Amino acid sequence: MTNILRHPLTLDGRDATQLRGDPITGDRYTSPAFAKAEWDHMWTKIWHVAGRLADIPESGDYLVHDFMHESVICVRQDDGSIRAFYNVCGHRGQRLAANSAFAPDGFRCPYHGWLWGIDGILKDLQDPEDFPQGNPCGKLSLAELTCDTWGGFVWYSLAEKPQPLREYLAPLPDLYSNYPMDTAVLVFGLKIRLNTNWKFATDNFSESYHTRTAHPQVPPWIDQDVDSARHEMYPQGHGRTVQPMRPSLTDRLPDGEPHPFDYILRQWNIDPESYSDFETKAMQGWLDLKAAKKRLWRERGFVHYERMNDEELTDSPHTVIFPNVTLSYLPDNLIFFRTEPHPDDPNKCTFDLWLMAYPVEGMDEVESIMAGPRPLREAEIEVRDFDGGAGVPEIDGQIVYQDMMLAENQQRGMHSRGYRDSYLAAQETRVRFFHEVLNDYLEGRR
Numbered sequence: 001m002t003n004i005l006r007h008p009l010t011l012d013g014r015d016a017t018q019l020r021g022d023p024i025t026g027d028r029y030t031s032p033a034f035a036k037a038e039w040d041h042m043w044t045k046i047w048h049v050a051g052r053l054a055d056i057p058e059s060g061d062y063l064v065h066d067f068m069h070e071s072v073i074c075v076r077q078d079d080g081s082i083r084a085f086y087n088v089c090g091h092r093g094q095r096l097a098a099n100s101a102f103a104p105d106g107f108r109c110p111y112h113g114w115l116w117g118i119d120g121i122l123k124d125l126q127d128p129e130d131f132p133q134g135n136p137c138g139k140l141s142l143a144e145l146t147c148d149t150w151g152g153f154v155w156y157s158l159a160e161k162p163q164p165l166r167e168y169l170a171p172l173p174d175l176y177s178n179y180p181m182d183t184a185v186l187v188f189g190l191k192i193r194l195n196t197n198w199k200f201a202t203d204n205f206s207e208s209y210h211t212r213t214a215h216p217q218v219p220p221w222i223d224q225d226v227d228s229a230r231h232e233m234y235p236q237g238h239g240r241t242v243q244p245m246r247p248s249l250t251d252r253l254p255d256g257e258p259h260p261f262d263y264i265l266r267q268w269n270i271d272p273e274s275y276s277d278f279e280t281k282a283m284q285g286w287l288d289l290k291a292a293k294k295r296l297w298r299e300r301g302f303v304h305y306e307r308m309n310d311e312e313l314t315d316s317p318h319t320v321i322f323p324n325v326t327l328s329y330l331p332d333n334l335i336f337f338r339t340e341p342h343p344d345d346p347n348k349c350t351f352d353l354w355l356m357a358y359p360v361e362g363m364d365e366v367e368s369i370m371a372g373p374r375p376l377r378e379a380e381i382e383v384r385d386f387d388g389g390a391g392v393p394e395i396d397g398q399i400v401y402q403d404m405m406l407a408e409n410q411q412r413g414m415h416s417r418g419y420r421d422s423y424l425a426a427q428e429t430r431v432r433f434f435h436e437v438l439n440d441y442l443e444g445r446r
């Protein structure tokens with residue numbers, strides 16, 4: 001059917017017999033002690049996304065990433081590399097930088113004015129001779145962290161000696177080498193404060209079983225029939241669901257209602273009326289769409305298709321990176337979702353939504369999934385309260401909005417004495433897998 005080979009690290013994401021069966025109890029979502037254990041044994045070991053490479057093109061450009069009570073600066077060096085430092089002054093501990101910005105001369109501390117170079121070394125201070133222990137200029141350095149890049153993102157780890165990023169992410173860098181991820185432009189971005197535990201999003205993005213109920217607009221567009229999907233999980237804790245972007249055969253729109261698949265076929269010069277019936281249109285139309293994209297991408301300016309294979313041109317690998325990042329790969333869009341815990345309250349998190357689109361030659365506007373047509377240029381990320389949905393009207397009724405509407409009531413359920421463990425379908429195996437990998441960290445097995 002396609003030219004896709006299973007990566008050798010792939011485990012069947014629909015086979016729960018590979019799991020221990022650890023219970024997914026409510027306290028994991030509500031207990032401050034559990035959140036503390038996550039910080040001590042997991043968040044301080046894994047890799048975090050500080051931000052996007054596109055935001056720090058020049059030497060002196062830097063990202064600030066606040067996480068729990070910690071804050072990290074990732075700054076572009078003169079030689080083009082990126083280094084990460086704790087955002088804390090080596091004099092008496094003041095936070096150095098509030099927001100991502102540009103500081104070609106380095107970071108001037110707002111307290112006593114010490115100036116730290118972008119290489120982390122102290123390069124100026126008042127009264128340098130007043131230090132009986134010696135002038136620290138040129139000697140003291142900010143505390144440094146390990147930093148690396150992949151997929152157009154800047155990553156860092158709080159661990160002393162982290163596993164190398166590509167090993168940590170395996171096999172995702174292999175799986176997604178055909179997508180020019182670092183060319184994607186962020187056309188819409190929000191950071192949303194949400195009243196739920198951060199794990200809601202990873203649970204939620206690890207299964208598509210909720211899609212028919214929660215997202216009724218999706219089945220005519222991405223096939224939700226359980227046997228059409230490929231469920232994969234990988235030893236490092238990541239996983240994905242690959243679904244064909246064609247109508248599910250069991251979901252029909254009422255006769256006469258405009259069908260989103262017809263619209264997509266027409267975009268690629270295929271007449272939806274040329275098929276004898278709905279099944280043929282869904283199945284043969286999907287194959288014809290692959291062929292049309294392969295024939296027409298260059299003349300249409302879809303340069304990001306250049307290396308994509310048959311599956312990537314028309315399918316949707318929805319990918320969870322342990323523990324808190326989800327990347328949704330679509331032929332023309334790349335969507336980044338992430339939740340991060342509130343520093344003190346396990347009932348709260350922030351939800352990052354970055355809608356990115358690949359540039360198409362000759363187009364200055366792109367169609368973005370969930371935010372509609374957007375100018376093809378880097379957008380500012382806004383911070384909002386979800387506020388029961390009222391805080392994010394631009395995405396009212398969209399997939400991620402529907403998920404967030406469920407998130408806060410899910411959190412209420414986690415507090416109930418009536419909830420003891422999940423009772424999972426095979427297609428939800430990755431939900432428990434996620435919790436078992438988390439337990440591996442908390443219990444010292446990773």
Ligand code: FES
Pocket residue numbers: 089090091092093094109110111112113114
């Ligand atoms: S704390 Fe930064 S200069 Fe004093």
Ligand SMILES: [Fe+2]
Pocket residue numbers: 204210211214215399403
């Ligand atoms: Fe969802």
